[in-house]
Amino acid sequence: MSDLTRRQMSLxxxxxxxxxxxxxxxxxxxxxLLSPVTRGGxxxxxxxxxxxxxxxxxxxxxxxxxxxxPIANASDGETAEIPCWVRNIDGTKFQVFAINCAHLxxxxxxxxxxxxxxxxxxxxxxxxxxxxASGPPERGLFQYPFQVLNGKLQIQAGELPTPGxxxxxxxxxxxxxxxxx
Amino acid sequence: xxxxxxxxxWLDDRLQLGAPIRSTMEHxxxxxxxxxxxxxxxxxxxxxALQVITGILLAMIYVPSASEAWNSLQILNHQISLGWFIxxxxxxxxxxxxxxxxxxxxxxxxxxxxxxxxxxxxxIGIFLLLMxxxxxxxxxxxxxxxxxxxxxxxxxxxxxxxxxxxxVLVKLLLGGPIIAGATLSRFFAFHVxxxxxxxxxxxxxxxxxxxxxxxNEWPMPGRLVRRSDYVEKYHTLTHTDGVPFVPxxxxxxAVFSGLILLAIxxxxxxxxxxGPSGQPDPRVIQTAPRPDYFFLWLYALLSLLPPxxxxxALLIGPAIALIVLLGLPFVSGEGEKHWRRRPIAVLTIVLIxxxxxxxxxxxxxxxxxxxxxxxxxxxxxxKLLSGRTPLQIQGxxxxxxxxxxxxxxxxxxxxxxxxxxxxxxxxxxxxQLVRQVLQGGGNMPAYGKNLNxxxxxxxxxxxxxxHPAGSAEANNASQGPVQP
Numbered sequence: 001m002s003d004l005t006r007r008q009m010s011l012x013x014x015x016x017x018x019x020x021x022x023x024x025x026x027x028x029x030x031x032x033l034l035s036p037v038t039r040g041g042x043x044x045x046x047x048x049x050x051x052x053x054x055x056x057x058x059x060x061x062x063x064x065x066x067x068x069x070p071i072a073n074a075s076d077g078e079t080a081e082i083p084c085w086v087r088n089i090d091g092t093k094f095q096v097f098a099i100n101c102a103h104l105x106x107x108x109x110x111x112x113x114x115x116x117x118x119x120x121x122x123x124x125x126x127x128x129x130x131x132x133a134s135g136p137p138e139r140g141l142f143q144y145p146f147q148v149l150n151g152k153l154q155i156q157a158g159e160l161p162t163p164g165x166x167x168x169x170x171x172x173x174x175x176x177x178x179x180x181x
Numbered sequence: 182x183x184x185x186x187x188x189x190x191w192l193d194d195r196l197q198l199g200a201p202i203r204s205t206m207e208h209x210x211x212x213x214x215x216x217x218x219x220x221x222x223x224x225x226x227x228x229x230a231l232q233v234i235t236g237i238l239l240a241m242i243y244v245p246s247a248s249e250a251w252n253s254l255q256i257l258n259h260q261i262s263l264g265w266f267i268x269x270x271x272x273x274x275x276x277x278x279x280x281x282x283x284x285x286x287x288x289x290x291x292x293x294x295x296x297x298x299x300x301x302x303x304x305i306g307i308f309l310l311l312m313x314x315x316x317x318x319x320x321x322x323x324x325x326x327x328x329x330x331x332x333x334x335x336x337x338x339x340x341x342x343x344x345x346x347x348x349v350l351v352k353l354l355l356g357g358p359i360i361a362g363a364t365l366s367r368f369f370a371f372h373v374x375x376x377x378x379x380x381x382x383x384x385x386x387x388x389x390x391x392x393x394x395x396x397n398e399w400p401m402p403g404r405l406v407r408r409s410d411y412v413e414k415y416h417t418l419t420h421t422d423g424v425p426f427v428p429x430x431x432x433x434x435a436v437f438s439g440l441i442l443l444a445i446x447x448x449x450x451x452x453x454x455x456g457p458s459g460q461p462d463p464r465v466i467q468t469a470p471r472p473d474y475f476f477l478w479l480y481a482l483l484s485l486l487p488p489x490x491x492x493x494a495l496l497i498g499p500a501i502a503l504i505v506l507l508g509l510p511f512v513s514g515e516g517e518k519h520w521r522r523r524p525i526a527v528l529t530i531v532l533i534x535x536x537x538x539x540x541x542x543x544x545x546x547x548x549x550x551x552x553x554x555x556x557x558x559x560x561x562x563x564k565l566l567s568g569r570t571p572l573q574i575q576g577x578x579x580x581x582x583x584x585x586x587x588x589x590x591x592x593x594x595x596x597x598x599x600x601x602x603x604x605x606x607x608x609x610x611x612x613q614l615v616r617q618v619l620q621g622g623g624n625m626p627a628y629g630k631n632l633n634x635x636x637x638x639x640x641x642x643x644x645x646x647x648h649p650a651g652s653a654e655a656n657n658a659s660q661g662p663v664q665p
Contacts, residue, residue, distance in 0.1 A: 033353075034353075036352040036353055036355070036356050036357045036358075036363070037349050037352045037353060042352075042357055042358050045357075045358045045359070064466070066464050069359055069361060071357070071358075072361065073361075073362060074248065075246045075247055075248050075362035075366075076247050076248065076361045076362040077246070077247045077248025077249070077251075077362065077461075078247075078248070078460060078461060078462035078463070078464070079247045079330065079360055079361050079362065079364075079461060079462075079463060080361060081462065081463065081464050082359070082463050082464075083463055083464050083466060099463065099466060100334055100338075103338070103483075104334070104335040104338040104339065104483060105331065105334030105335055105337060105338040106331050106334065106335070106470055107331065107463070107466040107468065108466075109466055109467070109553060111584055111587075113556075113582050113583055113584055114583045114584040114585075114587075114628070114631060115630070115631045116584075116626055116631075118551050118553065118587070119550075120468065120469035120470070120550055120551075120553055121331075121335075121469070121470060121480075121484075121550065122480075122483055122484040122549060122550065123484060123549040123550050123551060123598050125551070125626050127626065127627075127630075128630075133621070133626030133627070134621070134623075134624045134625060134626050135549075135624065136483065136484060136486070136488050136491065137488065138488045138489070138491075138492075158358055158359060159358040159359060160334065160337055160351070160355065160358065160359045160360060162337050162338045162340075162341030162347075162348075162351055163338055163341055163342060164338075164340075164341025164342045164343070164347035164348060164351070
């Protein structure tokens, strides 16, 4: 009887030991899995990216610009080159819109004749200032924070803008409240 | 021959699998279940096996890297001998697998097979359906083209709407803050390791349960399921009027599976592989992303739901559907199995089928999307222009130049986002037309800032000519002469 108890005890100790080892190994595994969310995995994604000289964006026009994902690496291929719409309102004020529709992220196209952005997926439409015009989007186009430095237009656009409560949306609210640079 | 028998005996002495395999093959099934209605589960497993084999073959060439995936698909399509055919088999295998899994589920539901004691078989089946859908979505992403790239954006936008954890979910889904190489790599891991591993394990459990609790007997109106005596009755059924699964039941399974494989091969040969469409280059924005057919209904639903209902429907809808499906065998675990005595069950299936069919067929021509190039390719018919004043013709020019045609059809061409305008002058007076154009309303953007007064006048004078011959223009009754 005492022999059996000792074996049961040994089994319990062995299981406990395995539990400890498992928990110890789980820490790096979980941290590895969460790396897309933790800061370390995406260092520098919010850095300023240049869209080129301000003179490429004539006053009163909306033009397509592209930038390279600030944390791109070789295996990203063409997905690292991302477009956005730059609106030069009057030569001094700008708006930089994400290409992604605020409904479900499809690429919106600018139609200078009707001065509308239209989405090919579910029929969302926006006015030239990015405000919602019609269709399923619940809000206007996403805008990237921008600054003009040494004659270059720079934006912060390392994150895919999504309609949920993401960081990009908070930026948008700040932009709306502060006058453009 | 003797050598084979000796070798087989030598193996079986060590493995000792012969007896259990024989008893499994010969397990008794109710005589009526050796039926053509009972072949869908085995066909789903056969197609899954085809998917595993063709998937392994594709993985020998496919490069799961965002910079190389599209090129490796081109190599498969054009350079590797019969690479296109293996891709086509895998793509059509996916379509057939989803269709068979759904038919299997409908059959099981209508035959009451989810009732006591097969609740767990049904529940595992629900998870198998979810994983099959997961395989379809992740597989569509591995075909790394424009549709895959923007489809990922749609997936991320939907995930972002989950309260509180939305932004975290987006980053976990994409493997970072933006769609990039890491996104494809993790979808590859899910499509090739995680989901297939779970699928194999759950299919094993699903089949084990069919063997342990027995295949559902052919339902008879009036033969009720009761927890108290069902097992005993089923035992009597299989042991007094039962037949061995092999060969009575299995030959129909084998014939149907063979036919399905032939059908997949025929589709693969005739229609070829799916895509890839354009390169996954986000700079190419002249694209209209569409999901594969099994998610078309969702694409339609997302276009047609009122905006404020969309997030609740996206987040709560699937949760309710899952709870209903999982709870079904516990809520209605007893009673009638036959579909003739279960009108609500039949109506539910008809309603779901009609809804999905309607949404899918609407998604086929997507009337909610503006036709992006209608103003350049869809000309206004000369019939609508002949005999018009210069102002009205100028209005037709404005109509075309301001891209009204992208959303409004005229003479059968153009978009369907807004109403067709062939008879708009019958519905709206001149003043109402001006108001609608300048201020928008309904689903129409306001054009007040984009049209100068001359353009507006011309456009409205053209629109006022749009009424069928013989029908009068709309007029404002309050401004007309008072009739005595």
